[in-house]
Amino acid sequence: MARYGMVIDLKRCYGCYACMLACKVANHTPPNVFWSRILKGESGTFPNVVRQALPVLCFHCENPGCVKVCPTKATYANEDGVVVIDKNVCVGCKYCLMGCPYGARYTVKEWKSYFPEGLPLSELEEFQKNAWEEKSGCGVATKCDFCTSRRKEGKEPACVAACPANARIFGDLDDPNSEASLRIERDRGFVLKPEQGTNPKVYYLAPR
Amino acid sequence: MDSKLFGLAQTEWRWLIAIYLFLAGVGGGAHITGVVADFLGWSKVADIGVCLGWPCVLIGCMCLLGDLGQIKNAWRVTRKPDTSWIARGTIVISIFMIIGFVHTVLWVWPGSMAGTNDTARHFLGALGAFFAFGTMVYTGLLLGDAIPIPFWSTVLLPILFFVSALSTGIMAVVLVGVTFGVDQERLLALGRVDILLIVVEGLVLAAYLHGSYRIPNSRMSAEHLLRGEAAGMFWVGVGVCGLLIPLVFDALGVHGVGAVAASILGLIGGLCLRYVVLAGGAMYPMSAAGFEFRPIGRPKEPMPAIGKLPPS
Numbered sequence: 001m002a003r004y005g006m007v008i009d010l011k012r013c014y015g016c017y018a019c020m021l022a023c024k025v026a027n028h029t030p031p032n033v034f035w036s037r038i039l040k041g042e043s044g045t046f047p048n049v050v051r052q053a054l055p056v057l058c059f060h061c062e063n064p065g066c067v068k069v070c071p072t073k074a075t076y077a078n079e080d081g082v083v084v085i086d087k088n089v090c091v092g093c094k095y096c097l098m099g100c101p102y103g104a105r106y107t108v109k110e111w112k113s114y115f116p117e118g119l120p121l122s123e124l125e126e127f128q129k130n131a132w133e134e135k136s137g138c139g140v141a142t143k144c145d146f147c148t149s150r151r152k153e154g155k156e157p158a159c160v161a162a163c164p165a166n167a168r169i170f171g172d173l174d175d176p177n178s179e180a181s182l183r184i185e186r187d188r189g190f191v192l193k194p195e196q197g198t199n200p201k202v203y204y205l206a207p208r
Numbered sequence: 209m210d211s212k213l214f215g216l217a218q219t220e221w222r223w224l225i226a227i228y229l230f231l232a233g234v235g236g237g238a239h240i241t242g243v244v245a246d247f248l249g250w251s252k253v254a255d256i257g258v259c260l261g262w263p264c265v266l267i268g269c270m271c272l273l274g275d276l277g278q279i280k281n282a283w284r285v286t287r288k289p290d291t292s293w294i295a296r297g298t299i300v301i302s303i304f305m306i307i308g309f310v311h312t313v314l315w316v317w318p319g320s321m322a323g324t325n326d327t328a329r330h331f332l333g334a335l336g337a338f339f340a341f342g343t344m345v346y347t348g349l350l351l352g353d354a355i356p357i358p359f360w361s362t363v364l365l366p367i368l369f370f371v372s373a374l375s376t377g378i379m380a381v382v383l384v385g386v387t388f389g390v391d392q393e394r395l396l397a398l399g400r401v402d403i404l405l406i407v408v409e410g411l412v413l414a415a416y417l418h419g420s421y422r423i424p425n426s427r428m429s430a431e432h433l434l435r436g437e438a439a440g441m442f443w444v445g446v447g448v449c450g451l452l453i454p455l456v457f458d459a460l461g462v463h464g465v466g467a468v469a470a471s472i473l474g475l476i477g478g479l480c481l482r483y484v485v486l487a488g489g490a491m492y493p494m495s496a497a498g499f500e501f502r503p504i505g506r507p508k509e510p511m512p513a514i515g516k517l518p519p520s
Binding site: 010037038039040041042043050052054056065068069070071072073074088089090091092093094095097098099100101102103107109137138139140141190192193196204206207208 | 279288292294360491497
């Protein structure tokens with residue numbers, strides 16, 4: 001069985017937000033919900049300041065904090081190691097939003113329009129709302145699932161396909177010869193907040 | 209939102225959850241007060257405490273249910289107690305409410321067994337007090353189990369919530385007791401116990417904030433309470449209303465309207481305490497290669513309306 005993971009090369013990422021948008025297009029997430037997003041960091045003092053972008057998503061941890069706190073076992077790791085949510089079992093208690101150290105989870109009460117209040121949903125928004133409710137749903141916890149629907153079609157996750165700098169590599173971490181495994185090994189991939197003991201499957205390569 | 213906590217603070221658990229945590233504490237505290245009074249033979253105080261306990265928790269549970277996103281799945285929570293503190297807490301709270309209800313029906317109203325069978329009443333009362341204790345501590349353990357939020361995951365939080373719950377429970381009993389004309393001596397005695405609890409609560413609160421301030425990852429949260437956006441509610445709501453005024457009034461031994469005012473302010477203080485602890489809950493930023501990463505923009509706030517609506 002595969003154990004899917006991702007490598008993000010910070011040397012290549014220039015913070016263009018293409019992944020953030022591609023994720024929205026692929027998953028029809030409502031306003032203010034970003035399964036894949038970009039954080040910005042600064043280091044140094046003026047005038048020697050460097051900025052760095054950090055693309056984050058659900059890290060599909062081996063030992064996920066969200067799974068530990070879920071009172072109904074609605075969220076679990078499936079056989080591919082991808083952490084998913086069963087929307088028919090989730091109570092929407094939002095405890096997993098507190099249990100995830102990376103802020104990867106979102107929940108919304110309803111699919112609101114992107115446009116000012118009072119306007120009816122546009123045709124595209126209607127389509128997105130229906131697609132969202134079918135796949136994830138309102139009131140329940142939602143998050144990145146490594147684009148399950150795209151993987152079924154044999155495609156890479158949307159953020160990986162969209163990255164113009166090829167900063168993202170998606171692959172099977174169990175296969176020692178996959179590009180992802182090789183890059184983690186060769187370029188000393190690291191994970192975020194290792195002290196939380198969650199053991200994420202999304203690795204980063206140092207920016208410099 | 210405080211600039212330092214922006215994008216890191218939890219925004220999902222707010223007033224409804226604060227009311228739930230508060231009422232679970234008040235209910236448990238009132239029940240324990242009632243049971244202790246029963247052992248002392250103060251029947252009127254005992255009746256008030258037991259009658260007040262489980263309905264408070266029940267109202268709190270309604271608030272919790274109101275906060276759920278998918279209420280139709282709520283029944284599933286009790287089925288897997290090995291998973292999470294929400295599951296365990298739901299079971300403890302349910303048992304507490306059932307015991308409190310049975311106690312009320314048998315010995316208070318309609319009270320078919322009133323005046324008889326002291327041992328059975330004491331036994332059920334003690335059993336209820338045990339689960340009341342569980343209810344009060346659980347509110348702290350619930351937040352404490354959210355390990356990514358360092359402001360919550362400390363041992364002092366359950367202790368703080370427990371002491372605050374006992375204190376507000378006594379205040380609720382005093383509040384109702386004054387209205388129902390309970391013997392003044394006994395209310396003053398309850399007030400004297402409350403002095404001790406308020407002093408302990410103040411010390412635990414100081415230790416909790418000091419500890420949070422000393423740990424780099426939760427310093428922002430402590431600052432949010434002490435001098436950030438929640439400072440007004442913390443100093444006025446928790447400090448003055450919840451601790452100082454009830455302490456002074458209890459120490460002066462006021463009764464009647466004064467006791468009612470002090471109790472109401474103390475209860476407001478208890479609610480404010482739950483709210484500021486929830487509001488201060490924040491993750492610490494991710495860092496890598498010497499950078500500290502924070503979200504930019506305002507991803508969890510409503511988008512501003514651009515221009516005016518077209519005429520329809």
